[in-house]
Amino acid sequence: MSDAAPPLRLEAVERRYRTEAGELPVLTGADLVLQAGEIVALVAPSGTGKSTLLHLAGLLERPDGGEVFVEGQAAGRLPDDARTAIRRSTIGFVYQFHHLLPEFTAEENVVLPQLAAGASRAAARERARALLEAFGLHGREHHRPGRLSGGEQQRVAIARALANAPRVLLADEPTGNLDVATSDRVFAELLDAVRRHGAAALVATHNPDLARRMDRIVTLREGRVVPA
Numbered sequence: 661m662s663d664a665a666p667p668l669r670l671e672a673v674e675r676r677y678r679t680e681a682g683e684l685p686v687l688t689g690a691d692l693v694l695q696a697g698e699i700v701a702l703v704a705p706s707g708t709g710k711s712t713l714l715h716l717a718g719l720l721e722r723p724d725g726g727e728v729f730v731e732g733q734a735a736g737r738l739p740d741d742a743r744t745a746i747r748r749s750t751i752g753f754v755y756q757f758h759h760l761l762p763e764f765t766a767e768e769n770v771v772l773p774q775l776a777a778g779a780s781r782a783a784a785r786e787r788a789r790a791l792l793e794a795f796g797l798h799g800r801e802h803h804r805p806g807r808l809s810g811g812e813q814q815r816v817a818i819a820r821a822l823a824n825a826p827r828v829l830l831a832d833e834p835t836g837n838l839d840v841a842t843s844d845r846v847f848a849e850l851l852d853a854v855r856r857h858g859a860a861a862l863v864a865t866h867n868p869d870l871a872r873r874m875d876r877i878v879t880l881r882e883g884r885v886v887p888a
């Protein structure tokens with residue numbers, strides 16, 4: 661591991677799925693480097709492998725070939741528990757369907773990943789409140805997801821993804837549930853948080869306005885990452 665290593669690097673990553681019709685090659689040698697402070701949009705047609713790429717980058721799945729480096733460390737092929745440890749401390753996810761824990765309040769949803777990463781409860785709560793406030797959720801901290809609007813839930817999910825100040829943020833349609841004005845503001849805050857920490861982000865989106873606000877746009881062609 662080295663300080664100069666980029667937060668995320670995919671090298672010749674391959675992934676194929678076994679289906680009834682035979683093997684489906686989804687990624688055939690995907691290369692991608694995210695530098696510190698860089699925010700990259702991933703814009704590609706449905707079914708070309710965006711989710712697969714995000715799952716591999718987030719160490720949720722192992723590649724069939726190639727390697728995923730997180731801060732210079734070869735991480736993609738490590739055993740499950742080692743990948744989980746790196747994921748918890750280094751990577752944040754924002755999903756299109758936010759996957760908040762329904763029985764916990766907004767604040768607890770942002771506190772829990774910090775406790776899992778070793779923070780004290782007091783520090784975790786303070787950070788959770790600051791993040792929720794930054795995303796316009798002051799006064800909603802003690803509501804459970806079921807009592808929040810879809811857009812509010814999405815903002816809680818973004819606050820949760822940033823809870824451990826991740827070096828790598830991975831997002832799948834992060835503002836899909838938000839109206840245009842809120843989406844603009846929330847996305848600006850998200851970009852700012854990523855840049856401020858010298859983190860890097862890969863954001864899959866079908867929204868061309870959102871994509872244009874990022875540093876560069878890539879797409880997937882025949883299982884490889886290419887400039888859009």
Ligand SMILES: Nc1ncnc2c1ncn2[C@@H]1O[C@H](COP(=O)(O)OP(=O)(O)OP(=O)(O)O)[C@@H](O)[C@H]1O
Nearest residue numbers: 677678679684686705706707708709710711712713
């Ligand atoms: N577990 C799996 N088993 C078999 N095939 C799969 C599996 N997961 C994904 N696929 C297939 O791999 C291809 C890529 O899927 P993926 O979900 O990565 O695409 P995507 O670009 O994210 O699509 P969308 O924009 O519709 O979410 C698709 O053809 C999909 O059907």
